[in-house]
Amino acid sequence: MTTRARSARCYLTPDDAPAKKKVLTEALRLFVRDGLCETSIRDIARATGYTNPALFKHFASKERLALHLFEQCYLNLFHAIEHAMSDQQGYAAQQHALIVTYLELLDADRDALLYVQDNLRHFWPMMPAAVKRSSIVGQVKALLEFGRDEGAVTDAIPVDLMVAGWMGALQQFARIWFFGGFPGPARRHGARLEQLLTRMTAA
Numbered sequence: 400m401t402t403r404a405r406s407a408r409c410y411l412t413p414d415d416a417p418a419k420k421k422v423l424t425e426a427l428r429l430f431v432r433d434g435l436c437e438t439s440i441r442d443i444a445r446a447t448g449y450t451n452p453a454l455f456k457h458f459a460s461k462e463r464l465a466l467h468l469f470e471q472c473y474l475n476l477f478h479a480i481e482h483a484m485s486d487q488q489g490y491a492a493q494q495h496a497l498i499v500t501y502l503e504l505l506d507a508d509r510d511a512l513l514y515v516q517d518n519l520r521h522f523w524p525m526m527p528a529a530v531k532r533s534s535i536v537g538q539v540k541a542l543l544e545f546g547r548d549e550g551a552v553t554d555a556i557p558v559d560l561m562v563a564g565w566m567g568a569l570q571q572f573a574r575i576w577f578f579g580g581f582p583g584p585a586r587r588h589g590a591r592l593e594q595l596l597t598r599m600t601a602a
Contacts, residue, residue: 493542
C-alpha cells in the first residue's frame, strides 16, 4: 500500500508558493498542538517568520485558513479510505484496508488526521454540499451493513450505534497515541485494533 507516500502534507499543492506552504504547515501544527481558538494570527506569523499582512495575502482570515486546511485534510482521508477499500473483496478485507489506511495516514501526517477528528463538529456545517456527500461516517456505516449482509456483523445492535463505537475507538486510539500512550508507529498496533473492532461488532 502506498498511503504513506501519497498522503504526507496532503493540504499542499505543487502550485502553492513557498510562503503559502509554510503558512499552511505551521498553522496546522499550531492548531493541533494549541487548539484552533487558542492559536492567533500573530502566533502563525511568529512561527512562519512572516508579517500579518503577508499571511492575509494568501487567506482573508484565520477562519478561512482553518477552513481550507480542514477541507483538504478531510477529503484526503475520505478518498484514501475509498481507494483502499475499493481494491478489496469481502467484509474482512475491506475492514482491514480501512484500519490500515487510517493508521498509515496517522503515521504519515498525524496533524492532518487529528485536525479533522478534533474539528469536525465545528467545520462540518460550513462544508459545501459536494464535500458533505463524501461522508466518512457513511463509509463506516456501509462497511458494517456489508458485514451484516455477509453474516459477520451482529444485527442485535443498531448499526448507527456500532458506527459510533467503531469510529470512537479509532479516534481515541489516535489521541492517546499522539500523547505517547502507545509506543512506536501507529501501524504497529493495527492487528490488535482490528481484533478489538471485530469483536465489538461480531455476530
